[in-house]
Amino acid sequence: MRSQAMFFQEQAAQKACDPQMQKTLAYVRPLFVGKRKKGLEGLAADGLGFEEMRVACQEIRDRVVDNLDVWLELFEARAQATGAKVLWARDGDEVARLLVDLARQHGVRKVVKSKSMLSEEADLNTAFAAAGIESIETDLGEYIIQLAGETPSHIIAPAVHKTKEEVADLFVAHHGLPRQSDITALAREARGVLRQHFLSADMGVSGANFLVAETGSAALVTNEGNGRMVTTLPRLHVVIAGIEKIIPNLQDLATLMRLLPRSATGQSISNYVSVLTARGGLALDSPVQGPEKIVFVLVDNGRADLLGGEFASMLRCIRCGACMNHCPVYTAIGGHAYGWVYPGPMGSVLTPLYTSLKTAQDLPQATTGCNQCGAVCPVGIPLPELMRALRRRTFEEGLRPWLERLGYKVWAWAACHPRFYHWGVRRAVRYLKWLAGGEAFIRVLGMAPGWTGGRDLKAPPGRSFQELWADRKNRG
Amino acid sequence: MTKQDNHAARAEIMARVRQRLAPVTAADADVRKAQAEEAIRAVARGPQPRMTGDLVERLLRKLEEMSCTTDRVARLNEVPRAVARYLAANSLGLSAVTSPPLASLEWENAGVSVAVRGAADADLVGLTDCFCAIAETGTLMLHSAPDLPPTLSLLPETHVAVVPLERIVPTMEEAFARFRAQFSDMPPAVNFISGPSRTADIEQTIVLGAHGPCRVHVVLVG
Ligand code: SF4
Numbered sequence: 278m279r280s281q282a283m284f285f286q287e288q289a290a291q292k293a294c295d296p297q298m299q300k301t302l303a304y305v306r307p308l309f310v311g312k313r314k315k316g317l318e319g320l321a322a323d324g325l326g327f328e329e330m331r332v333a334c335q336e337i338r339d340r341v342v343d344n345l346d347v348w349l350e351l352f353e354a355r356a357q358a359t360g361a362k363v364l365w366a367r368d369g370d371e372v373a374r375l376l377v378d379l380a381r382q383h384g385v386r387k388v389v390k391s392k393s394m395l396s397e398e399a400d401l402n403t404a405f406a407a408a409g410i411e412s413i414e415t416d417l418g419e420y421i422i423q424l425a426g427e428t429p430s431h432i433i434a435p436a437v438h439k440t441k442e443e444v445a446d447l448f449v450a451h452h453g454l455p456r457q458s459d460i461t462a463l464a465r466e467a468r469g470v471l472r473q474h475f476l477s478a479d480m481g482v483s484g485a486n487f488l489v490a491e492t493g494s495a496a497l498v499t500n501e502g503n504g505r506m507v508t509t510l511p512r513l514h515v516v517i518a519g520i521e522k523i524i525p526n527l528q529d530l531a532t533l534m535r536l537l538p539r540s541a542t543g544q545s546i547s548n549y550v551s552v553l554t555a556r557g558g559l560a561l562d563s564p565v566q567g568p569e570k571i572v573f574v575l576v577d578n579g580r581a582d583l584l585g586g587e588f589a590s591m592l593r594c595i596r597c598g599a600c601m602n603h604c605p606v607y608t609a610i611g612g613h614a615y616g617w618v619y620p621g622p623m624g625s626v627l628t629p630l631y632t633s634l635k636t637a638q639d640l641p642q643a644t645t646g647c648n649q650c651g652a653v654c655p656v657g658i659p660l661p662e663l664m665r666a667l668r669r670r671t672f673e674e675g676l677r678p679w680l681e682r683l684g685y686k687v688w689a690w691a692a693c694h695p696r697f698y699h700w701g702v703r704r705a706v707r708y709l710k711w712l713a714g715g716e717a718f719i720r721v722l723g724m725a726p727g728w729t730g731g732r733d734l735k736a737p738p739g740r741s742f743q744e745l746w747a748d749r750k751n752r753g
Numbered sequence: 754m755t756k757q758d759n760h761a762a763r764a765e766i767m768a769r770v771r772q773r774l775a776p777v778t779a780a781d782a783d784v785r786k787a788q789a790e791e792a793i794r795a796v797a798r799g800p801q802p803r804m805t806g807d808l809v810e811r812l813l814r815k816l817e818e819m820s821c822t823t824d825r826v827a828r829l830n831e832v833p834r835a836v837a838r839y840l841a842a843n844s845l846g847l848s849a850v851t852s853p854p855l856a857s858l859e860w861e862n863a864g865v866s867v868a869v870r871g872a873a874d875a876d877l878v879g880l881t882d883c884f885c886a887i888a889e890t891g892t893l894m895l896h897s898a899p900d901l902p903p904t905l906s907l908l909p910e911t912h913v914a915v916v917p918l919e920r921i922v923p924t925m926e927e928a929f930a931r932f933r934a935q936f937s938d939m940p941p942a943v944n945f946i947s948g949p950s951r952t953a954d955i956e957q958t959i960v961l962g963a964h965g966p967c968r969v970h971v972v973l974v975g
Binding site for chain 2: 304305308320323324325329330333334337340343344345346347348349350351359364365366367371375415416417418421434435436437439440441444460461463464465468471472475476490491492493494500501502503505506508509510520525526527528529530531532534535542545546547548549550551552553554555556559563564565566567568575577581582583584585586
């Protein structure tokens with residue numbers, strides 16, 4: 278997927294004024310936050326605290342990320358020992374090329390997919406379409422988005438921005454069946470249509486929530502059961518996963534499963550957790566049901582470059598979506614404004630790192646620094662710090678406008694010269710008080726009108742903090 | 754794609770990974786690999802839930818929280834009648850597909866006709882046993898095998914699972930431990946099933962029966 282992050286400011290402004298988007302966001306925000314809270318209460322009822330679990334989850338992820346070279350070799354060897362094939366892809370284009378080639382080699386005409394954000398990085402559906410191969414998203418949210426020709430606006434709830442009326446319109450247009458108006462009937466209709474695709478597909482493509490090194494398996498977490506269909510019915514199963522997705526063993530899966538669904542949807546466990554392994558010792562003609570072949574595609578696409586540096590902690594991410602659900606910026610503008618695959622705080626870190634800092638430089642600016650994201654992240658990623666590090670890098674690489682850079686330089690100089698600084702502040706507060714003209718708020722800030730475009734600035738009392746403090750001390 | 758090409762991709766990615774990690778890794782790769790293998794073997798458990806009270810009660814409560822229905826009989830040979838009752842009460846017809854572990858029960862006497870095979874699209878009821886049931890979350894653990902087709906718990910709208918009391922374990926960790934004790938290889942699929950399939954993708958409204966079963970009914974035995 279080509280990044281549109283350079284249009285972030287325009288997009289954000291537009292989404293902030295889009296009544297439909299605002300209605301949706303106002304509705305879902307308390308829902309997401311409340312569900313996670315309830316989920317954690319359930320954990321506490323079993324005597325497990327969030328902090329204790331988070332430390333355990335972070336340790337599991339760090340163990341692998343800090344030694345990724347050896348874990349990759351271990352996973353590869355064990356997956357191959359079960360009979361799986363392991364391929365490697367440097368970037369999204371290579372993923373698309375490998376998958377189209379695999380489909381061709383196996384005479385595939387129809388592909389069913391379960392949700393994979395990585396396949397969005399690779400723009401896989403476009404590549405399949407260009408090769409004349411039908412590919413169908415089967416997660417209901419992704420399916421709706423595919424019919425609409427759009428991109429997901431949330432990593433867990435891709436169609437969160439669509440109303441049931443819009444879904445009904447899409448289904449009438451694509452299914453040619455009578456219009457359904459209630460949500461249950463719409464979900465049923467999708468079940469019927471997609472069931473036929475599951476049964477007739479030759480190849481299933483899934484992501485992996487985790488790659489289990491111990492057994493050379495993919496672990497897949499879904500609620501709808503589409504993940505099971507995609508990995509059970511077609512004769513070929515291709516798993517695409519980032520190189521960082523490895524966990525050591527099945528016990529680690531059990532630990533992570535206590536926080537992943539609770540962080541994402543508040544569920545104590547997702548409806549389906551599947552551990553999928555190639556057929557190992559079983560003969561091809563064994564009557565066991567399942568794909569004849571599993572192929573793992575391990576994808577870099579910018580991940581390796583994060584290792585060993587200040588952004589390495591981002592590779593712990595388990596894609597739960599909690600950071601965006603709790604973000605005041607995400608919940609004000611929704612996911613599309615971010616312009617690439619991953620929205621919210623995690624997207625504000627990943628998009629500049631995986632695409633380009635130059636075009637995505639506005640994303641790490643879009644933060645209030647409130648650390649809601651960092652506080653809820655189940656693997657302890659210091660998201661605000663990472664965004665700040667990116668802002669610093671943006672500045673150092675000279676990517677910000679010259680006026681802003683000059684402003685920072687002046688500020689930095691002044692901050693190092695206290696006398697000058699205090700003199701300046703005294704002048705500034707008096708100017709602002711004068712600007713307010715006796716009113717409590719400033720409506721238009723003369724030199725930076727952008728600041729007061731959507732809000733008023735409270736007028737200062739006319740004397741600086743330092744002055745007031747000195748007064749108080751003298752009086753005291 | 755030729756095989757050669759993919760070797761190049763692998764080499765390039767591995768080289769990049771090694772190069773980035775070199776300044777921050779203390780030991781050389783062999784030592785770290787041995788440590789990693791040790792971490793796999795250690796099967797150390799993370800923080801464990803402290804569950805109070807009776808496991809069977811906990812399982813029943815959690816199953817119901819996950820939108821399952823439950824029933825309990827004293828002996829295995831009472832299962833067919835219990836299943837017949839459930840099917841009749843919910844007007845689900847009196848035929849089911851199942852696998853060998855349950856096929857030998859007296860289904861005919863209970864008026865249920867069973868076919869022993871993998872499920873097809875048209876089958877309405879899938880009947881399975883399970884490897885174990887996890888009390889912490891109300892989860893059934895099923896695995897695939899030549900005589901245990903995974904489609905039984907996937908394609909039919911109704912999944913009826915039979916759980917003998919001795920198969921109840923507290924946690925997923927314990928389930929894996931039992932599994933390791935019994936099998937040396939992983940089967941193609943191990944599925945943890947917690948209630949009927951569901952979606953909340955349209956307006957965040959939960960609908961049961963997305964792609965998998967709409968109903969999961971659990972019969973405890975013992
Ligand atoms: S950064 Fe943390 S909170 Fe955000 S999706 Fe990743 S794991 Fe979840």
